[in-house]
Amino acid sequence: MPTNAIKESCLLATEQHVKQLLAADTTGHDWWHIHRVRKLTLTLAKEEQADLFICEMAALLHDTVDDKLVADEKIAQTELLDWLFEQQLEENVVRQIMQIIADMSFKGGSNADKVLTLEGKVVQDADRIDALGAIGIARTMVYSGSKGRPMHLPNAQPRLNMTLAEYRNGEDTAIMHFYEKLLTLKDTMNTLTGKKLAEQRHLFLETYLEQFYAEWAGER
Ligand code: ADP
Ligand code: NI
Secondary structure, three states, rough: OOOOHHHHHHHHHHHHHHHHHHHHHOEEEEEHHHHHHHHHHHHHHHHHHHOOHHHHHHHHHHOOOOOOOOOOOOHHHHHHHHHHHHHHHHHHHHHHHHHHHHHHHHHHHHHHOOOOOOHHHHHHHHHHHHOOOOHHHHHHHHHHOOOOOOOOOOOOOOOOOOHHHHHOOOOHHHHHHHOOOOHHHHOOOOOOOHHHHHHHHHHHHHHHHHHHHHHHHHOO
């Protein structure tokens, strides 16, 4: 493991590097998402007794090879690997960080059951938790707005526990994304600490939807 001084300077350099990479981004993967995932990752990592440095580095870098952000994921991975080796990090540390980022960027399919390391589990939970709660709702509204989608188009009877199939009304809306993704996230948590945080934020989503539907109906 690197010394504390190397860790410090490495984290600082990584922060600068990521800010630079994301500066040109127009897909909504902004620095403040990374900032929040980093903070949440540290909270989870302490509780779960995961390696703080590996977790923090992976949290900072987790979106830098995403195909939504870069033209070619393979090239981005090679560039990231080269960059990490320039930071005076040992090979096994670089490999651990790269592994987490690569595993996290798989979006299901044959890799859905990929076994993550403890550090990978922590960072993936933190990333998913940032899609929940008050922040998650705000991100959903901002994303939908950026795509020119409506906030909501009422079904006959919107209910909290509808499945996506029951909900779907043929058009993408911000509220539909709750059924498509947000309400399913709490059951995908890897760690106990992640589960607890996700459950609190999930309850907030349900409270929000209840209020939303009541306001839509002019009831409150
Ligand atoms: P990640 O940061 O994990 O890569 P995404 O790129 O999938 O997340 O999404 C970024 C944010 O935009 C998340 O908060 C997500 O819930 C939201 N979002 C993604 N797809 C949609 C959609 N179709 N409608 C509304 N919000 C979305
Ligand atoms: Ni992310």
